Amino acid sequence: MTVAEEIVEEQLLIRQCLANDSAGWDRLYEHYQPGLLHSIRRRLRGQTHDPNVIEDLAQEVWAWLVAKHMRRLRAFDPEQGRLGSYLDLLAHYRVQQFRQEHARHKPPEALQEWQAPDHGAPAGSEDLTLEEFLRTLSPQEGRFCRERLLGRGGGGEPAQFSCKYAQKLSQRILKRWDAFNSRDRR
Numbered sequence: 001m002t003v004a005e006e007i008v009e010e011q012l013l014i015r016q017c018l019a020n021d022s023a024g025w026d027r028l029y030e031h032y033q034p035g036l037l038h039s040i041r042r043r044l045r046g047q048t049h050d051p052n053v054i055e056d057l058a059q060e061v062w063a064w065l066v067a068k069h070m071r072r073l074r075a076f077d078p079e080q081g082r083l084g085s086y087l088d089l090l091a092h093y094r095v096q097q098f099r100q101e102h103a104r105h106k107p108p109e110a111l112q113e114w115q116a117p118d119h120g121a122p123a124g125s126e127d128l129t130l131e132e133f134l135r136t137l138s139p140q141e142g143r144f145c146r147e148r149l150l151g152r153g154g155g156g157e158p159a160q161f162s163c164k165y166a167q168k169l170s171q172r173i174l175k176r177w178d179a180f181n182s183r184d185r186r
Helices: 003-018 022-044 051-075 083-104 109-115 125-135 139-149 163-185
Strands: none
Touching: 003 022, 003 051, 022 051, 022 083, 051 083, 125 139, 125 163, 139 163
16 A cells, blocks of 8 residues: 555544544554554653553543544644654653653652662561551551552552642651651660
């Protein structure tokens, strides 16, 4: 198939999708999903090897494409480039957001130091001490600490916290961590 024929085929496929043709969506997904996954994996540059994270990011790109009555799919201009390149651009934006979210939810230094491998505690005791500490927190604080500060999501829907409330929770948890940690030194 020539490039011109591929472009015509792509435009036809997009029209089918805009008309809510499920067969068109299936073909579009089958054709572009492998490239989208590759693009996300490449952009993450080893930041994560978890195929679930990569798949989730790809699904979010597809969701962006169809959100608000397929606004982004309607905005695609075939004269400006190919759909694969457009999806790659959306993947770029989503990976950038992922990096920002990941950096924002990095454990605070006090907890990072405690988690460091050269902490000196016997292997396995760190998890016991951490679990003891987590049991001292309220359910909301515990969930926030696990999901946001330690990056250990519970597998369910992540809790939503406003930025201001997240800051307050972080400060409160760190104060409680310092108190808990000093208790062990007595």
